[in-house]
Amino acid sequence: MNFDKRVYHFIGNNKLIHPGGLVIVGFSGGADSMALMQVLVSLRHELGIRLHAAHFNHKIRPLQALRDERFVVQWCRRLNVPLTVGRRTAGRVDHLSEDAARQMRFKFFVKLANKLKAQSVALAHTRNDLAETVLMRLMRGSGFYGLRGILPQRSIEKVEFIRPLMGVSRPDIEDYLRSKRIPFCTDSTNLQTMYVRNKVRLKLLPLLAREYNPQITNVLTDLAQIACEDYAFLAQHAQKRFEKSVIISGRRVKIALKQIGLLHPAIRRLIIRQMADALIHGQATTDSSRYEVAALTFEHIHAIENLIAHKGPGRVDLPHQVMASKTEKFLELSYA
DSSP: OOHHHHHHHHHHHTTOOOTTSEEEEEOOSSHHHHHHHHHHHHHHHHHTOEEEEEEEEOOSSHHHHHHHHHHHHHHHHHHTOOEEEEEOOSOOOSOOOHHHHHHHHHHHHHHHHHHHTOSEEEOOOOHHHHHHHHHHHHHHOOOHHHHTOSOSEEEETTEEEEOTTTTSOHHHHHHHHHHHTOOOOOOGGGGOTTSHHHHIIIIIHHHHHHHTOTTHHHHHHHHHHHHHHHHHHHHHHHHHHHHHHOEEETTEEEEEHHHHHTSOHHHHHHHHHHHHHHHHHSSOOOOHHHHHHHTOOHHHHHHHHHHHHSSSOEEEEETTTEEEEEOSSEEEEEEO
């Protein structure tokens, strides 16, 4: 099966794109985004969609950044795809953290998607990106939730972000671009090991493949798939228990201590997350992006479990000015 068909089947199997809408393509000009743009252009009539490219200039490397922007502008003209360019407006900086740069891009994508009423924003993450993310989360400690890595589809601020290339690897993309003679830009910061992801990509994963398991990328992506399926099963069970046991009243969400104390720890932790989510959003959900908004770490959950287990009243402060408190009969989440 050729590259285009593999991507087409991945999109269909994961229901990433629906006919008749506009899809924004995150377009940096790098190899992965060039492959994503090219394959979606090839498939747009078959998928029944319109495309709009989005490029964000962080202005970290002024000359290279300008070169990349001009390259993207020229390539979009060649493909006859409309383009919107966003630029960081603050003063010059020599370095941005991975998280800061990502947040800037996502804010730009969300704003553009709302303005254009796009059905989704397509990003160029691959199986290799998934493997890197899983390994990074393993190193800092993670449960099923984190081990799912990068999902093919997720909602951020009510905008759907999709990843049509999650079924292909970086070598697949290199072969595809080479066969099509498609040029791309090389970001020099991708070679700087000051960034954790680059260090994992350039040093750790090659070491693991060379010294321990040549199939380490496949092992990690398989782990993500298993974690995703197991998490979905647990989340579905937790949702049913939540609907039966949790009381939502205005700006308070509570559950009887007798009920939550008897639950399996895996279900109990999910229900605590759902309670925080219900407080912030007005309803519980198994949507991963909402849990991230609640920003509950394992330490937060563990502290709440200790609160439940120990005698007497108490409270735990949580992100977003939320607190968990224990009364005589209930565990309650409310705003501090």
